[in-house]
Amino acid sequence: MTVERSTQQDDAASLRGAIDQPQASVIHKLDEELALELRDVSVYYGRFQALDSISLDIAKRKVTALIGPSGCGKSTLLRCFNRMNDLIPSARMSGVIDYEGENILGDEVDAVDIRRRVGMVFQKPNPFPKSIYANVAFGPRVNGFKGDLDALVEASLRRAALWDEVHDILKTSGLALSGGQQQRLCIARAIAVQPDIILMDEPASALDPIATLKIEDLMRELAEQYTIIVVTHNMQQAARVSDYTAFLLAGQDRTGRLVEYGPTGTIFTTPQEKRTEDYITGRYG
Amino acid sequence: MSDAAPMSVEGEWRPKVALRIWIGRLFVGACVLAIVVSLLLLGALIIDVALDGAARLFNLPTILDVGFLTNFPSRFPARAGVYAGVIGTLYMMALTAAIAFPLGVGAAIYLEEYARPNWFLRFIQINISNLAGVPSIVYGLLGLQLFVRTMELERSVLAAALTMALLVMPIIIVSAQESLRAVPPSMREGAYALGATRWQMVRHSVLPYALGGMMTGNILAMSRAIGETAPLIIVGALTFVAFLPQDPLDPYTVLPIQIFNWISRPQADFQQVAAAGILLLLIMLLVMNSAAIVLRQRTRVRW
Numbered sequence: 001m002t003v004e005r006s007t008q009q010d011d012a013a014s015l016r017g018a019i020d021q022p023q024a025s026v027i028h029k030l031d032e033e034l035a036l037e038l039r040d041v042s043v044y045y046g047r048f049q050a051l052d053s054i055s056l057d058i059a060k061r062k063v064t065a066l067i068g069p070s071g072c073g074k075s076t077l078l079r080c081f082n083r084m085n086d087l088i089p090s091a092r093m094s095g096v097i098d099y100e101g102e103n104i105l106g107d108e109v110d111a112v113d114i115r116r117r118v119g120m121v122f123q124k125p126n127p128f129p130k131s132i133y134a135n136v137a138f139g140p141r142v143n144g145f146k147g148d149l150d151a152l153v154e155a156s157l158r159r160a161a162l163w164d165e166v167h168d169i170l171k172t173s174g175l176a177l178s179g180g181q182q183q184r185l186c187i188a189r190a191i192a193v194q195p196d197i198i199l200m201d202e203p204a205s206a207l208d209p210i211a212t213l214k215i216e217d218l219m220r221e222l223a224e225q226y227t228i229i230v231v232t233h234n235m236q237q238a239a240r241v242s243d244y245t246a247f248l249l250a251g252q253d254r255t256g257r258l259v260e261y262g263p264t265g266t267i268f269t270t271p272q273e274k275r276t277e278d279y280i281t282g283r284y285g
Numbered sequence: 286m287s288d289a290a291p292m293s294v295e296g297e298w299r300p301k302v303a304l305r306i307w308i309g310r311l312f313v314g315a316c317v318l319a320i321v322v323s324l325l326l327l328g329a330l331i332i333d334v335a336l337d338g339a340a341r342l343f344n345l346p347t348i349l350d351v352g353f354l355t356n357f358p359s360r361f362p363a364r365a366g367v368y369a370g371v372i373g374t375l376y377m378m379a380l381t382a383a384i385a386f387p388l389g390v391g392a393a394i395y396l397e398e399y400a401r402p403n404w405f406l407r408f409i410q411i412n413i414s415n416l417a418g419v420p421s422i423v424y425g426l427l428g429l430q431l432f433v434r435t436m437e438l439e440r441s442v443l444a445a446a447l448t449m450a451l452l453v454m455p456i457i458i459v460s461a462q463e464s465l466r467a468v469p470p471s472m473r474e475g476a477y478a479l480g481a482t483r484w485q486m487v488r489h490s491v492l493p494y495a496l497g498g499m500m501t502g503n504i505l506a507m508s509r510a511i512g513e514t515a516p517l518i519i520v521g522a523l524t525f526v527a528f529l530p531q532d533p534l535d536p537y538t539v540l541p542i543q544i545f546n547w548i549s550r551p552q553a554d555f556q557q558v559a560a561a562g563i564l565l566l567l568i569m570l571l572v573m574n575s576a577a578i579v580l581r582q583r584t585r586v587r588w
Binding site: 087121129143186 | 366401472473476477481494
């Protein structure tokens with residue numbers, strides 16, 4: 001494990017003297033097989049810069065948590081991985097996200113194709129007002145799956161630890177389930193298209209503590225097969241479920257920057273950056 | 286943590302609770318008065334028409350006076366019927382819906398799901414809303430020049446249906462846009478996140494849930510069209526028709542024009558026939574609006 005200390009200079013910010021903190025960040029290099037390599041990823045909404053030059057590596061079949069106070073750009077970063085930012089007309093992304101030799105942010109890459117391989121689970125469970133079966137079958141159907149759809153639906157529901165609860169009510173509406181079940185249905189739906197990577201945007205923040213624990217257990221299980229990147233406000237959750245943690249923070253210019261990235265244990269016990277320590281001990285956000 | 290600031294602001298409190306409650310009651314009273322006045326006016330209109338027309342429309346032994354429904358117009362009030370008007374109205378409405386619904390819904394889908402929001406889109410949007418408020422006679426003039434003369438459709442059901450389609454299109458577009466907007470963004474994101482293309486997203490994740498609202502809007506637009514008279518006078522609906530239109534290029538008449546024609550006659554008996562026609566038109570409207578309500582209840586999705 002090597003530690004790289006880099007210093008970024010933000011010209012505009014230093015001209016205004018607006019930044020009150022040094023622009024250093026601590027980024028651990030990972031001794032892992034990599035799923036994604038980010039180099040200088042920046043995101044703009046119109047003239048506003050939401051993220052500034054994020055560079056980090058995401059380990060394959062591990063859980064990576066993105067933490068930081070509200071407005072630090074962690075959801076924006078998550079939405080780069082499956083090009084969901086494309087849906088915002090004013091959004092513009094620069095830099096490179098290397099995914100098996102392809103640049104996810106490249107113009108030549110089709111967002112529709114990326115989204116099949118990089119699935120997503122949202123903050124608020126959003127099952128379609130269709131049957132449980134049709135919810136899971138939606139992705140395979142739009143992606144032209146030819147094969148035993150029943151088996152794929154069952155396997156996906158089993159993988160999402162929902163099969164035992166719904167196997168006899170597959171024809172009822174997904175909206176009839178409880179919040180926690182709905183979120184596991186959304187996870188099953190994401191798994192059904194057989195992605196490599198699953199993005200989760202605060203997947204448990206709308207759920208009660210029991211349902212939250214179930215989702216967290218599920219994330220650990222899924223990490224055996226999938227690369228998981230999770231945005232969370234809940235630091236205990238990040239500490240419990242993730243292998244690696246990235247801490248992002250927005251300066252006074254509201255532009256999000258990566259402050260520290262490394263193994264979760266290190267980030268939570270011996271952070272190198274004072275700002276990380278302040279956040280983890282509850283002094284921000 | 287900041288220290289608790291001391292709460293010691295000088296000032297006087299005059300709650301006047303009784304007064305505030307009375308102001309609230311006054312407002313409710315004004316609202317009740319408004320609805321009573323409008324209901325009384327409407328009720329007076331319906332009762333007046335019903336007293337005049339019920340005898341002609343309903344015939345106690347047969348419940349519905351079949352002769353009134355199946356007769357063509359006549360010089361003799363006792364033999365005059367609305368057959369041509371009712372069939373002409375149904376014919377024209379069916380054609381209008383067939384033209385206006387796909388065009389209107391298509392336009393709404395484009396505006397909501399595809400068009401990039403810019404000044405041009407806003408310009409179009411404002412104009413569509415404005416078009417909904419243009420006097421119907423202006424559409425009649427447009428239809429006369431465009432369909433009757435330039436396209437040489439003459440005084441045909443088709444010319445009337447095209448004119449009516451123009452008239453109701455803004456209503457259909459706006460209501461279809463509203464039902465598209467009512468589908469939560471999370472449905473669109475959910476579909477995109479599974480690798481759906483834009484069309485797949487629209488087709489499977491938006492349209493099924495917006496369709497009920499669109500149909501409701503369409504029926505309400507048709508209710509608007511069913512009573513329109515002015516544009517049809519201009520595009521040449523006949524007032525005395527003793528035959529039915531066989532194909533879309535045939536001449537026609539519609540119920541409101543028939544009623545208009547009867548009312549303008551001097552004989553008192555024709556006033557009764559006109560009242561019966563108005564009653565029939567009201568019943569048709571009631572049926573259509575009820576269908577819209579039932580459809581809305583049936584297709585409502587609880588998110």
